[in-house]
Amino acid sequence: MWFIPSSQGRRINLELTAHEFVIRAPVMQASLLQSSGIKKPFTEVIKANIGDAHAMGQRPITFLRQVVALCTYPNLLDSPSFPEDAKKRAKRILQGCGGNSLGSYTSSQGINCIREDVASYIERRDGGVPADPDNIYLTTGASDGISAILKILISGWGKSRTGVMIHIPQYPLYSAAISELDAIQVNYYLDEENCWALNVDELRRALNEARAYCNPKVLCVINPGNPTGQVQSRKCIEDVIHFAWEEKLFLLADEVYQDNVYSEGCQFHSFKKILYEMGPEYYNNVELASFHSTSKGYMGECGYRGGYMEVINLHPEIKGQLVKLLSVRLCPPVSGQAAMDIVVNPPVPGEESYAQFIKEKESVLNNLAKKAKLTEDMFSKIPGIHCNPLQGAMYAFPRIFIPSKAIEEAKAHKMAPDMFYCMKLLEETGICVVPGSGFGQREGTYHFRMTILPPVEKLKILLEKIKDFHIKFLEKYA
């Protein structure tokens, strides 16, 4: 081995691309614990660290899997055990594939008929706001689209280096991509006291400060929020769009949780729709990229790596560069494209599979809503924990009080205090959650992110265990 990597001159800053490390480190630690042979005070590791629905026992939506299976093995098109509506969709997808096979490359942008279905879905979702299949790019999960568009938008060096505004707490894909591309991460803080709302004054503060050292050009928003679970109001989205218009910022709207809204009075509004409704001055000028995915919602099909991106007002030159860039990875996985088709083109009333589909979909979403409420209620009863309402997405991001004695002990272990807390939680209860420091948080505050994906009964036990742990933790370090 002579290829000793020199940190000096490295092109990509990998120190910070700790995306999955942040999120998965607890699980690795858990495996170590399990295999160590040391007697543990728990019998099972519960992985509440990552939004991986099926791994937590959620069942796939039957119709989606039927269609993908039919596409995979078209002999099944003759089988009486598959419904006609699934066969119809599978045939249509296969007709869009070279040689009618999922094994052919597709165009880099994705199969035409699926992009058409995505456009129709967006039009239905947005009450008729037009969507153009030419503006749709099928992607390898949403993360592929986000990385690609950031790659295209980022340029310059020194003070003209592109700044990318992201909210804190953030989802580590963003910090990882920004760091890998050597752009400048410009933080704006969500308002925890106000249910993690996005405040335009704070956006303006962050922008003005950043202009002293970089060229902020991109504004990222996740709605519903990850890790914070807030659902943005119509007014808030209008304010953000107006701000982006005023400041000529490219808007990146991560809307992968668009189906995950639980709280009474909350509703998902797409940035595209609001942009349109704000009138032509906005709609003809503001540049927007919006992302969706097969991984979240009620499908939870993370492993298929399916997704799409819709772009609005993208400069033709940028568009050309995007296509070139995407062409290097040849095409998104075709079975993921097929899965995406079913997300946007599920059974409709009158079709054979409609009843079962709706039953399954509602079961998943009602369950998630129930678990969101359960989590919120349980946390509100634990002294030293404050948790905002879980309006959407699939995580709780409670604020935890960590006594100063514990903070000192963490420092002695060279750990962030919330990392110390999470490691203790893991060691004593087998529960994996992610420390807030992995997402960013206001100085002196501590949080963790946990998913609400475990089955209800397991989630109850998990929350009880966290409660007991937390009370003991407070006592120990009082």
Place this chain on the structure above:
Amino acid sequence: MWFIPSSQGRRINLELTAHEFVIRAPVMQASLLQSSGIKKPFTEVIKANIGDAHAMGQRPITFLRQVVALCTYPNLLDSPSFPEDAKKRAKRILQGCGGNSLGSYTSSQGINCIREDVASYIERRDGGVPADPDNIYLTTGASDGISAILKILISGWGKSRTGVMIHIPQYPLYSAAISELDAIQVNYYLDEENCWALNVDELRRALNEARAYCNPKVLCVINPGNPTGQVQSRKCIEDVIHFAWEEKLFLLADEVYQDNVYSEGCQFHSFKKILYEMGPEYYNNVELASFHSTSKGYMGECGYRGGYMEVINLHPEIKGQLVKLLSVRLCPPVSGQAAMDIVVNPPVPGEESYAQFIKEKESVLNNLAKKAKLTEDMFSKIPGIHCNPLQGAMYAFPRIFIPSKAIEEAKAHKMAPDMFYCMKLLEETGICVVPGSGFGQREGTYHFRMTILPPVEKLKILLEKIKDFHIKFLEKYA
């Protein structure tokens, strides 16, 4: 639209990432032609430009699709129409998935049991040379692995900028990745007079010249060759390994065509095996990454984006960076991982599906061998075309004589002469091939790449048409 991209200060050089543009431009042109309404002298466009087997009518291997369908829709595990050996494999793969679902994320490196199967495959292939699943990374097609390892290996600026040696003619993924990473492409030329052999003197010339302006650290080899179809001899591979050892170069062996060897007396030797057989001084020191894919061979499953990379002697720090980098894309598509499993773990004698599997596999490979011979023979009969034997892979890369009058006309159209030739071929015959200038060629020589994937009867017609076109072309520009 106000986000006008400034070429100045762009981070990624997209001018050269014309990977798919090079390869797909002819098809786009063909579509334009077809939709133009202008009367064309042909009835059908034949896409011989890209190695997309299923799009050319090759049928999927039944067993592979059965296993992936069973994994997709596990209800089928109860179906009597699926063989037991397929069910056994599907169950094993599902046991490796969180919640027994293809819809869960896997580890960034890929599912454990599939990496174990890959390691066993490599051991069988290489006559017992040990392979460690920890050195196997499942990837999103081979291109994902190649891009990732290059990203990790490239560093430095100015004269210490990493140089990556690639053979000319090359596969445009390499030039695109090198350009995107802002590394230095160091060309070495394959010896066309000697059946595109790789000559170490030429490697040395290229390396020594490059050392004046960069730091060459990586040596890329494609075997069997793309676009040139040569199969490297054992001696040649030994020489290359010795050279890499001597010069401390990281070896990147693209072996995705390892199952595609046709010529009598030719045999695939993996770099890993030869490295091992050269003894511990080599085996303990030379750094190697080797790539394989579901897309080529006899499977041709391009759309699944399945692949793996095996690394040898990778520095632990580099390995850590690689895992971090791969973690940003979360995991390779899980259905692609399942497909890769069947590539390395197909039916064995005694299993129910063995006979059909072997029949299908041999049918594809025998057909490809027949088409390789047919293509070689036909080209050898055309005056002004010289074609080396197609020893392996799935392309012909004939050298074409272009009269000086045609070269002048091409220049008047601001086109490379071989691009001009290929466009004329397309316009007059409907046949899409890729000009040699997209792959690189010695100054003053002209080539094109065509796949041998069309069905035999269609390939015969295609070759006849090329012959007629070429003779007319020579006459016209004589």
